[in-house]
Amino acid sequence: MKGNLLIAHGGGPTTVINASLYGAIEEAKKCEEVDAIYGSLGGVDGILREDFIDFKKQPQQKLELLPYTPASAIGTSRTKLYEEDYEKIVQTLVKNNIKYLLFNGGNGSMDTCGKIYKFAAQHDIKVIGIPKTMDNDIAVTDHSPGFGSAARYIAVSVAEVAQDIKSMPIHVCIIEALGRNAGWVTAASAMARKKEGDAPHLIYLPERPFSEKEFLEDVKAVHEKLGGVVVVVSEGLKNAKGEPIVDPIFTRGRDVYFGDVSAHLATLVIKELGIKARNEKPGILGRASTTLQSNVDRQEAIQAGALAAKAAISGETGKMVGFKRISDQPYQCEAALIPIEEVMMHEKIIPDHFINTRGNDVTPAFIEYCKGLIGGPLPEYAEFR
Known part of the structure; x- marks a missing residue:
């Protein structure tokens, strides 16, 4: 089916979202059915504005930088x-003869992708989703591109902080990780x-x-x-009543902004224990660091983008690329297509067998799950005591 292909990004970026973009572009270039390979500048907003860039007109040397470029090179959005x-x-897709749409994003974006698919079906437009989230909370798939790099970042960061605390063990350091409802990144510490x-000596997840x-x-x-203590906590910790442990500091419509969990807990330690x-909060640094990018994450992101393009061009639609675990040792996953309806707005949280009984650490089963995703061993440090 001759026509153009469009790629759009949705939601918060990751350190490998552009790797998926690269994989899709390079795969689409191989296909005679594809004329222009468009990128939407600014997510769905770019589609609504018809603001596109044609990657076939971009120098290859610039495209080769995509797998190592943080954030979203074509922009993204959270527009409701x-x-x-x-x-x-x-209507915009039809007007621009776009026969193939690839939507790269997380839970909310896969919901958007699924709804576009249903509206586009009558026009024979093929729609495929590419998973993307550092939070690792997209359902059905074993993991999502973006998580492995975020996991490596938090692990290396905590290891470095630990060296500092161990060298002068006189205080408690509380590190806050991203992931409001799912504690995958926190656990990866x-x-x-x-x-x-x-x-880390203690780990607290929002699942408990x-x-x-x-x-x-x-x-x-x-x-x-x-003497010295390193604690890693999720930004989404809730009490037994299901309420956030910190009070909201600002509310606008449906959006509620909370204070820092790590700051609250550091203050609690000072007041109650003397x-x-x-506190430390890497925050956005954890999803923007290509310096600590996982090579496994990068390669799988490229693979996901390429499979999405190949699937759409071959006639598949209403699917998302996912990963199926084959083995932990050696680590091996295979990419597959998942019906988008199975994914839309279903949040994957950490299962109980990955969390210890006390709720202040992870189990060896989680270590086995995560080990293959972070892209090899972490740095070694000299220690004399």
């Missing part, structure tokens, strides 16, 4: 869409450990109710034993 917007999107007793009493007991016990404490 209504039925009339979906109709307008499809456990990959920093090389031996028993290494930091957070108890300030138990938290203070845990911190006190580790501090009495080691121990010096400080």
